Amino acid sequence: MRFEIGIPSRPRLADGILFVLLISLTVFSPRFLPAGSVGELLTVRTPDSITEISLDVDGRYPVSGPLGTAFLVVQKGRAHLENAPCPLKICEAMGSIDRSGQVIVCLPNRIVIKVSGPEEVDAVSR
Secondary structure (H helix, E strand, O other): OOOOOOOOOOOOHHHHHHHHHHHHHHHHHHHHOOOOOEOOEEEEEOOOOEEEEEOOOOEEEEEEEOOEEEEEEEEOOEEEEEOOOOOOOHHHHOOOEOEOOOEEEEOOOOEEEEEEOOOOOOOOOO
């Protein structure tokens, strides 16, 4: 059995249309995905406790983990972590959260912050 490797043919019009279609679907698909509803409550889990904080009340709350204390900042209905004692500070880079189901996780310090509110559905099974 013999296989020959030929010179690839030139791109055709159909190839160009397919390419443009795939790129446009990739760029515009997040617009069509449902966003979570605006959250109402933060659930803060640490190794020692579970605390609930309202997103309606602005404040700066200490959150203690095995490595030390980070600060949860709630401002204008959004929450983010500051001054985390973990080495890479990935949890700070996650930015602000405000939609149901969004999460900030600090694995080294074992802190999980989740936004909850109406319409918090990850999957539906029948």
